[in-house]
Amino acid sequence: MNAKQFTPLMILLCTLLSLHASAQSYAFKVLGSKGEVTANGTPLKVGSTLSSSQTIKIAGTAYLGLAHNSGKTLEITQAGTYKVSELQKKVTSGNSSLAGQYAKLVINELTNAKAKNNRFNQRVKTGSVTRATLTESPVQMMLPESIKALDGNITLKWYLKEEADTSETVRYKITVKNIFRDVLLEAETEQSQFNLDLQDGELKGNKALLYTVTVVGNEKLSSDDHVIKRLSNKEKAEIDEALKAFPDDESAIGQLILGTYFEDKELYANSIYVFEKAIATSGIEEFKSYYQAFLDRNYLSKKSREQLAQKF
Incomplete structure (x- = not known):
């Protein structure tokens, strides 16, 4: 066998080695940066890459979110000086878990927001969007009329239609009932959203819940009934x-x-x-x-x- 016969194999091996080296050409990629955050004197921004030889400086109240080349993530919120080589020791290489797959998706979206195939x-x-997604009610819930939810914390959001808006400060009343329309929870807020803990108090154990949002002092300004179904x-x-x-x-x-x-x-x-x-x-x-x-x-x-x- 002469040298020419090895050429295709050599090319393939060189290509694979090159791809591997390219994937490992950085230690971390920046996902988020706020405040005075620098690496070797250069300010860090989303998409910046860090090598193991660099040193990060964080001054005052700041934030730095990093993605390791393995797909693992790391956050720094304390002021100080950090060697990238030391930060690498805090993450383990390789990530084939379900969480790792979603981590890589998030990393890609944050650092390549203009990519054609980006979500x-x-x-x-x-197929999941129909006219039923919308209602004619003055208070518009920013969720479908029926949703599924996992036990734990959820957030409900809404807005008041412009034609129904008032010049005064608006307070909203959130009412949650069971399927028999017994009131389980009532609360008021000036915000246009509200957090619910589905494991809290009388909400716990109900297979389905009905909820409405009404402007306090004007019952005509209300949302339609919406449904939360447990899995x-x-x-x-x-x-x-x-x-x-x-x-x-x-x-x-x-x-x-x-x-x-x-x-x-x-x-x-x-x-x-x-x-x-x-x-x-x-x-x-x-x-x-x-x-x-x-x-x-x-x-x-x-x-x-x-x-x-x-x-x-």
């Missing part, structure tokens, strides 16, 4: 098992990853809750854009719902 540019499946035992068991693959991570990035998983399972109220936690704990503009894209593509924002209404 920022996609809409929810057309079946089989559905809940499958998701509970899947969630074991996710780390017990309260970080902003961890919440983005979890919210993305919930979106794929169409657990929109659960998604909203964890996405808003991510924004509240980090304040990163790119995270806000990620969340807004989720709302828009699933017709859960005022703008997207108004656009949907024009189609009918």
